[in-house]
Amino acid sequence: MPGHPCCVDHVLGSSLFAEADIYCAPEVVEYLSSGADQIRDDALHHGADAAEIDRAIAVLGPPQQANYQSTYQADVNLGNRTATITHPGRGHTTSDLIVVVPGPDDDDSRLVVFTGDLVEESADPAIDADSDIAAWPATLDRVLAIGGPDALYVPGHGRVVDAGFIRSQRDWLKAFGPCR
Numbered sequence: 001m002p003g004h005p006c007c008v009d010h011v012l013g014s015s016l017f018a019e020a021d022i023y024c025a026p027e028v029v030e031y032l033s034s035g036a037d038q039i040r041d042d043a044l045h046h047g048a049d050a051a052e053i054d055r056a057i058a059v060l061g062p063p064q065q066a067n068y069q070s071t072y073q074a075d076v077n078l079g080n081r082t083a084t085i086t087h088p089g090r091g092h093t094t095s096d097l098i099v100v101v102p103g104p105d106d107d108d109s110r111l112v113v114f115t116g117d118l119v120e121e122s123a124d125p126a127i128d129a130d131s132d133i134a135a136w137p138a139t140l141d142r143v144l145a146i147g148g149p150d151a152l153y154v155p156g157h158g159r160v161v162d163a164g165f166i167r168s169q170r171d172w173l174k175a176f177g178p179c180r
């Protein structure tokens with residue numbers, strides 16, 4: 001499978017939020033522009049149902065539409081708090097973004113960090129052609145620096161984890177790297 005800058009297992013889910021602004025890294029917008037055939041092949045490769053893929057692709061439409069924000073960094077006003085989207089570095093892919101959400105009234109002591117597939121709880125981290133094993137541990141250190149020791153971390157797959165879990169996944173990746 002050729003490398004691609006995003007997880008097709010997550011990207012197609014955005015078709016459920018047709019009215020929403022969609023923030024993604026420029027590489028991802030490029031990938032979505034690469035055509036439905038490539039996306040369809042990748043999704044089939046991941047075991048998705050062909051009819052569901054076609055439905056999602058049809059709803060998703062081309063990324064040129066105005067609701068796509070091509071960016072590595074954004075602040076999103078959610079009313080009583082501001083979520084921050086940022087690119088902590090290369091890891092699972094070249095263009096993973098995380099979302100940092102404070103508590104009500106921007107209470108920084110109650111952060112929730114959505115890590116995407118930089119962190120997986122239900123299995124070992126998914127390493128594929130587009131992953132950067134050498135850079136990944138330092139990227140997780142940046143995620144930890146952003147979230148701090150008390151944040152709740154929501155991984156791409158599996159249950160919510162704490163900073164200790166992220167540290168052990170970082171150490172696992174560090175140990176895995178030289179063995180390749």
Ligand SMILES: [Zn+2]
Pocket residue numbers: 007009010117156157
């Ligand atoms: Zn995933």
